[in-house]
Amino acid sequence: MSAQFGRRLYKGAATAAVAALAVAALSGSQAPGVTVDDQGRRTTSDATPSPDAAADDSATGNSPYYTDLPPLDSPKPSPSAGGTDGGGTTDSDSGIPATVLDAYQQAAAKLQESKPGCNIPWELLAAIGHVESGHARGGKVDADGTTLSPILGPQLNGNGFASISDTDNGAYDGDSSYDRAVGPMQFIPSTWEWAGRDGNGDGKKDPNNVYDAALAAGHYLCRFGWDLSDARDLRSAILSYNNSTDYLNTVLAWLEHYRKGVDEIPDGTGTVPEDRSDEVISTNPSPSTPAQPGTPSTPPRTTPPGTKPPATPPPTTPPTTPPPAKPQTPTESVHHLEDAGTEELSARAGDAFAERISTRAETRSGKGVGKVRIRFAVVGDTDAVFAGGEKVATALTDSSGTAVAPALQAGGKTGEFKVRATLIGRSVTAVEYRAKVTERTADALARTTETELTCVPGGEFAERVKVKATYKGAVADGVAATATLIKSAEDATENDKGPYFKDDEDKPVRTLTGLKTDKDGLIELPKLYADDAPGTYLLRITTAGGATLTVELTVAEAGEETPETPETTTPSPSASPTA
Template identity: 70%
Template sequence: MSAQFGRRLRKGAVATTVAAAAVAALSASQAPGVSVDDNGRSTTADAQPTPDPVDDDGATGGSPFYMDLPPLNSPSPVPSAGSGGTGVTGTGEAGIPATVLDAYKKAAAALQESKPGCNLPWQLLAAIGKVESGQARGGRVDADGTTIGKILGPQLDGNGFALIPDTDHGVYDGNSTYDAAVGPMQFIPSTWEWAGRDGNDDGKKDPNNIYDAALAAGHYLCRNSWDLSVQADMNRAILSYNNSQDYLHTVLSWLEYYRKGTHEIPDGTGSLPGHRSDDNDPPSPSPSPTPPSTPGTPSTPGTPTTPSSPPPSDHPSTPGTPTPTPTPTPTDTVDHLEDAGTAKLTAQAGDTFSKRISTRAETSAGKAVGKVRIRFTIVGDTDTTFTGGESVATIVTNGSGVAVAPALKAGEKTGDFTVRVAVVGRAVAGLDYKATVTERVADTLARTSDTALTCTPGGEFADQVEVKATYDGAVADGVAATATLITSADDPTENTKGPYFKDADGKTVRTLKGLETDANGLLKLPKLYADDTTGTFLLRINTAGGASLTVELTVAAAAEPTESPSPSASPSA
């Protein structure tokens, strides 16, 4: 997300503008190696790699958040009944509603399995949930984890907040003019489109469901190969959720607080924050617990605004005074998208595409437009993703009007697919980029041993055939292969006599299909046996990509032992 300092007004929050700008500069996406001609047009986009870009609007679009800090008296971990040994005694602020707490822990467990290198602590989800919605408004959720009533932030119309025109036709936020953050983890619709997850396995991705939202937040925080056990990566992940130093400080405070201990409380009885980042008076740390709210009277992070009823202006126009025309945003000036030098997109299954998609936003006169959000969406029957495992990425154009998508990571499904590119918040013609995933291949096969392969008639070969596959000198793993005992060097048909393999039922087999090299490019064939036919035979191994190796097998009778001649009798005396 972009730094919201300068994009929205912050009342009462102490903004550290310099630090935020530095973080924004650190995480901003840049087109790798894009050179610009005299007309400002880019000429290439694939020179040197750059860090993976992040979504400029982040998870929340810079929506306001709760700034209440944890109590000064930290909880002490003490096992308590019904808490499974993880409960605490002490302040009520340490309590997290049961369903909400369960959602955080299940999401963290799922991420530990799918992205173990992220090291996501469930307490981080709890800290963000506290800051975003007061743990789903004190745990007001139904049995399935869906909030009782939608939690909506204010419409992001540029009036004190970021300007984000509608992207979901009001499906999630009920506003067909502007977007608003939705649900207990406060996702804006454009981010939910790619980050949304089905955390409770009901077949839906609902930002108002705490299980779905918590899992989505976990995946969001774990993108870009961040390791959250490293503080710098932890900070980057949190700032990508909402790019504010106050937000970072508040979330880290609650993270540390929850790490010291927490316990489960009934749904609907959680305490509610009282100070939002757009309030006039910033909060102070609470010296004592905040009493839980009475169920049925929750506060909401933001009051949804109906598109047809915009909020009243602080300075209403005088009758007869013409309303000033708003200054067009960069998005308003975009007329079309142009390819910015994207090369052919091809990769083997399992590999990272060496080229990135590069797109340029232009006005009708062909002038570059910077600071425009461009969405890249992978479509088609493919398991290819962008780096980080997502199928959608939103990137902001740089000063040359260029947005460069994250690198594509090929899956195992081969074939063609499309990456569709569009301008977020503006209905202009997009671009489609074709990409292809080819099967894994090898160009060289070699035996790992030079031992001669020999056998006696009716016996079995002492050594198994093992080969190593490479491609351009590198290990070729996961490459499909076949092995056939052929008739002759000039006749690759299957032989009907001589050495053979055995199938699971012990029957004779002279062709093996469906073989695959392992992670080290090695392929070890099953044992070989010989019938009663003697002679020299050939085993041919072929791989996808055209690598081929012919191995010689010898079946010969065992050599007869040579008898030593009897000594001649000595002549008699």
């Protein structure tokens, strides 16, 4: 009862005061918009977002949210975030269901390892989780953290909300006409596509799973290198989730509330908030419309008996002038997006892409539109990212209408993927770019010494074979290689006699696979042994990309003449690998 009374009081006269204190404690004000420059750095501005600010440039598409505020009587700090208060009772109104609380805390812990500079508190995830879904509708989740039924926001069809046409063919929200916010953290499908994460390790990225959604929300809030221990960055991050000052103040109020202590309650026992931002509450229940304050009432007109009232001249209607047409914003004037001359996107694993993606925003007549935002998102099964480590970046078009994405950085995974460029703030056809990550290659191999490699029959070679790989004259690190003892220069099949390596069971092995150059481009082969057959033998080393080196090995008794030497092949670079 006290919690309910506190909430009602807070919603009344105390709302402005307490919310203002929460915001003041964190230097509250409207947070800036965010843009990424050509180096992947974030920049901000203190200006309030313009009416052209896009709904789909937020996690939720600026969907409705719960507006209730914390009770004035904060829970007593408990020994750990997950116990009862000092009196042994729990508060279902402001408590957090056990599984949902665990998801918030696990997500923050993972981000502390992967993005320690973000300094995200789990209480921030809890504050957003409360405001977005009431902690998954009071913790109605299964043991894996998946909601027992889908949590969907209203259709974003422009009728009182933003207008976001369908982007996922209904895959996430079941709506093939318009998008809806989905799951306990209320991601719209277009944002989940690049922001989604697998938080519970089941191999899926499900916006309806609280572990996946909490981790995705944490990564979303930590992008652009934001440090959430800084009040300015904290405001920017929260407003990027839902671009509303009221939303910011509500989240900050719950953040401060949870920082003072929290009750862990059983799943399914939480109280779902009642008030939402899309609900209009009438303050005048009477059907009559009273006079506006400050307007004098008009006394009734009296006419002496038998006197005809004077004729009232007909009212005249002044000529109406049509209001001037509202000028289009830059975003509204964009008709389509075009590729702005992007060349082939290819890089070796671990390298930066030399080419950067350029996209041009144009009017129907083909004129470039400046000062609109283009979002670039990496799509597909790849670990390639933009400079700064994120899979999404936003760039502003210049005076010619062209936006240039930050440089792409290839990861260790090879294969093809796409980068999708979309206009923020209006639904136009996206432009997709194909990119490819190829394996690391070498075009030359050379021994690091010129010492002859000799051994007596049945003995072992004193020196190990050590080679260095290069690509276009530079060190070729991380390049796969194979070493094989071959029959002759013309016959590259594995030899069945002569020198050999040993496996883990000390058995002869004459082919080694899975070799890889180190950071200095070096490979040192295991020790070589000889059987009882004297002669001259060949060891051939081949790398990805086709670089080949043939090394001569001699097996002879001490003092004996060197047996006849078969034709050898000098180190020869192969042709450069096809991009």
